[in-house]
Amino acid sequence: MELAFYIAGAVAVIATFLMLTRVNVVHALLYLIVSLLAVAVVFYTLGAPFVAALEVIVYAGAIMVLFVFVVMMLNLGEHGVELEKQWLTPGIWTGPALLAGILIIEVFYLVRGGTAGLATGAVEPKEVGIALFGPYLIGVELASMLLLAGLVGAYHLGFRKVEKPEIQYGRYTAERRAAASGNPVLAGTDQLARTP
Amino acid sequence: MSLEVMLNAAGLAFVVAGARWHQADGQVVFLFILAMAAAEVAVGLALVRQIYERFRSLDADALSEMRG
Numbered sequence: 001m002e003l004a005f006y007i008a009g010a011v012a013v014i015a016t017f018l019m020l021t022r023v024n025v026v027h028a029l030l031y032l033i034v035s036l037l038a039v040a041v042v043f044y045t046l047g048a049p050f051v052a053a054l055e056v057i058v059y060a061g062a063i064m065v066l067f068v069f070v071v072m073m074l075n076l077g078e079h080g081v082e083l084e085k086q087w088l089t090p091g092i093w094t095g096p097a098l099l100a101g102i103l104i105i106e107v108f109y110l111v112r113g114g115t116a117g118l119a120t121g122a123v124e125p126k127e128v129g130i131a132l133f134g135p136y137l138i139g140v141e142l143a144s145m146l147l148l149a150g151l152v153g154a155y156h157l158g159f160r161k162v163e164k165p166e167i168q169y170g171r172y173t174a175e176r177r178a179a180a181s182g183n184p185v186l187a188g189t190d191q192l193a194r195t196p
Numbered sequence: 197m198s199l200e201v202m203l204n205a206a207g208l209a210f211v212v213a214g215a216r217w218h219q220a221d222g223q224v225v226f227l228f229i230l231a232m233a234a235a236e237v238a239v240g241l242a243l244v245r246q247i248y249e250r251f252r253s254l255d256a257d258a259l260s261e262m263r264g
Contacts, residue, residue: 016201032197039204046215051223058230059204063237067197070241074248123220131220132227139224143231150235157242160249 004106005045011099012038018095025071029064030096036060037103044110050125199240203233 012035019031036059043052132140180186207226214222251259 019201020198028197032200035201036204039208042208043211046211048211048215048223051211051226054227054230058234059200063200063234066237066241070245074245123214123218123223127220128223128227131224136224139228143228146235147231150238154238154242157239157246 004110005042007106008038008041008045008103011102012042015096015099026068027092029068029071030093031099032067033060033064034096034099034103036064037100041103041106041110044107048123050123050128199236200233203229 015031015035015038019028019035022028022031036055040052040055040060043049043055177184207229210222210225210229212222214220214225247259
């Protein structure tokens with residue numbers, strides 16, 4: 001139990017340090033994901049399984065996917081393709097994969113041991129929920145308003161002025177399909193015949 | 197990204213304190229930090245995208261439009 005905590009903590013520290021010293025953004029992101037997973041294992045060993053699950057789902061799942069998506073989106077075009085080929089060479093992902101492998105083995109041993117690993121004063125999800133919607137209800141409301149503000153702000157900042165009107169194809173589906181001689185795929189595009 | 201690491205460290209401290217005194221409050225505060233980080237990331241990445249569209253660069257030194 002103690003050992004699992006220290007191993008996960010060491011993995012988290014190493015992954016975070018490697019993330020901070022990377023020059024390339026995608027490499028840093030890979031190490032950051034491993035770091036978040038390691039912190040989730042630390043939470044589990046500390047007796048906070050609910051928060052550990054949330055860390056994996058929300059942080060490593062949602063927020064990191066958003067990061068990777070934006071980073072990849074900013075490198076459009078052929079230059080971006082070359083860069084991505086260069087980024088994902090085998091030498092790059094072995095480091096994060098090694099650290100993640102340590103974590104997987106550790107989680108396997110912890111889960112195989114059942115809930116015995118959570119013996120020392122685990123805080124159940126039920127208690128967290130009762131506290132969340134009891135004395136902290138106003139905080140929950142404030143968090144929801146903050147999330148709404150974040151949503152509106154992100155939408156406003158991400159809005160791009162449409163320069164030319166969007167071309168609409170396939171408004172009259174039956175006509176388009178007849179013109180494309182029955183091919184539904186070509187009927188939805190701007191070309192009616194398949195060009196070699 | 198470094199901001200994420202710092203927020204995580206703060207959350208870890210809260211959860212450790214909650215585990216030390218067997219209270220659920222630490223995990224509650226971590227949930228708040230999680231929500232705050234999600235909102236902040238959404239706005240921050242939208243800003244980054246806007247800066248890239250406008251300046252074709254993410255170099256902070258290129259953003260010298262203000263006169264001061």
